[in-house]
Amino acid sequence: MNRETKLKESGIPLDHLQNEDYSPYRFFSADEWAKFRADTPLTLSEDEVRRLRSLNDPIDLDEVRRIYLSLSRLLSAHVESSQILFEQRKRFLNLADDQKTPFVIGIAGSVAVGKSTTARVLKELLSRWPSSPKVDLITTDGFLHPNAVLQRENLMDRKGFPQSYNMPALLKFLSAIKAGQALVPAPLYSHLTYDVLPDQFQIVDRPDILIFEGINVLQPRDLPADGKIVPMVSDFFDFSIYIDAEEELIHNWYVKRFMDLRQTAFKNPQSFFNRYATISETSARAIAEGLWQNINLKNLRQNILPTRPRADLILQKGENHLVEKVSLRKL
Numbered sequence: 001m002n003r004e005t006k007l008k009e010s011g012i013p014l015d016h017l018q019n020e021d022y023s024p025y026r027f028f029s030a031d032e033w034a035k036f037r038a039d040t041p042l043t044l045s046e047d048e049v050r051r052l053r054s055l056n057d058p059i060d061l062d063e064v065r066r067i068y069l070s071l072s073r074l075l076s077a078h079v080e081s082s083q084i085l086f087e088q089r090k091r092f093l094n095l096a097d098d099q100k101t102p103f104v105i106g107i108a109g110s111v112a113v114g115k116s117t118t119a120r121v122l123k124e125l126l127s128r129w130p131s132s133p134k135v136d137l138i139t140t141d142g143f144l145h146p147n148a149v150l151q152r153e154n155l156m157d158r159k160g161f162p163q164s165y166n167m168p169a170l171l172k173f174l175s176a177i178k179a180g181q182a183l184v185p186a187p188l189y190s191h192l193t194y195d196v197l198p199d200q201f202q203i204v205d206r207p208d209i210l211i212f213e214g215i216n217v218l219q220p221r222d223l224p225a226d227g228k229i230v231p232m233v234s235d236f237f238d239f240s241i242y243i244d245a246e247e248e249l250i251h252n253w254y255v256k257r258f259m260d261l262r263q264t265a266f267k268n269p270q271s272f273f274n275r276y277a278t279i280s281e282t283s284a285r286a287i288a289e290g291l292w293q294n295i296n297l298k299n300l301r302q303n304i305l306p307t308r309p310r311a312d313l314i315l316q317k318g319e320n321h322l323v324e325k326v327s328l329r330k331l
């Protein structure tokens with residue numbers, strides 16, 4: 001009898017994410033998770049609240065206190081242990097001066113699930129810990145092929161799929177970061193022009209932490225046919241987070257964001273979506289539905305959700321983006 005049949009017959013659920021006894025994860029309700037910050041004097045100062053508000057993110061401050069403070073405390077414990085390990089290795093190897101490399105956190109999840117928002121909040125919270133004053137944030141959007149290339153390759157309706165990224169450039173960037181290099185350029189993407197910004201870069205200069213956010217960060221890659229030795233993105237991560245929610249919720253958030261952008265960014269004549277600012281609401285909604293169904297939902301099912309079990313931590317969101325469950329990998 002094979003293992004799967006045995007498991008079925010024993011009544012053990014095959015979905016390992018659901019049963020703690022057979023899962024590599026521990027599960028916490030939002031309230032249980034919130035308690036993990038209770039024994040530290042971890043509150044938000046007026047100044048921090050102001051800084052978080054100035055990010056213009058809709059995130060609720062109670063939610064920051066409830067979920068993201070505990071998370072930043074856990075991450076900071078990981079950062080501190082890796083710094084101690086680094087010092088011990090330096091002594092072990094008898095090195096006088098070794099280059100400390102950034103602690104890299106990967107954030108994965110669907111389009112519109114809230115990766116950028118979470119990443120910005122974590123950047124603010126993590127930079128207040130003494131061990132990590134300098135936190136940089138990079139999104140994988142900058143590593144998309146330019147529209148000219150996507151058009152030539154007939155990939156415009158596959159933006160965000162694995163083949164739409166310049167993987168060699170992305171891996172070269174992460175290798176340079178993890179090699180401890182100074183002044184590493186990361187290409188930039190504009191959601192306004194819907195394209196990579198030619199010759200514009202964000203320079204990453206040896207931060208304590210690099211947050212690397214994008215739909216594709218936990219994806220494995222095909223083994224090269226020519227036997228070349230190649231890493232995959234997550235090889236460079238010290239910790240990874242997957243932001244999760246029911247398809248239908250993410251769908252609603254995507255369409256809502258699109259409809260909200262019609263009142264703001266799309267009105268800019270430079271916006272790639274400018275034409276959708278003036279069409280009727282019904283037609284605009286149909287466009288958003290089409291983009292979701294034909295591109296982003298397909299990508300979620302085929303290429304993003306299957307990477308969820310690779311994350312160290314999964315944040316499960318419900319209505320209004322409120323986190324309902326936290327799954328943390330057992331060490």
Ligand SMILES: Nc1ncnc2c1ncn2[C@@H]1O[C@H](COP(=O)(O)OP(=O)(O)OP(=O)(O)O)[C@@H](O)[C@H]1O
Pocket residue numbers: 057058059060109110111112113114115116117118215253256257320321
């Ligand atoms: N914690 C939150 N509370 C309330 N609204 C949120 C929260 N997080 C994200 N949102 C809203 O949900 C939408 C998607 O969020 P965001 O742009 O951060 O997603 P994303 O995963 O980075 O998307 P993309 O991959 O398209 O860049 C936005 O309209 C954002 O304002």
Ligand SMILES: CC(C)(CO)[C@@H](O)C(=O)NCCC(=O)O
Pocket residue numbers: 111141159160161215291292295296
């Ligand atoms: C740039 C990505 C792939 C990821 O952020 C996404 O925002 C996107 O543009 N998806 C393609 C379909 C769409 O326009 O929603």
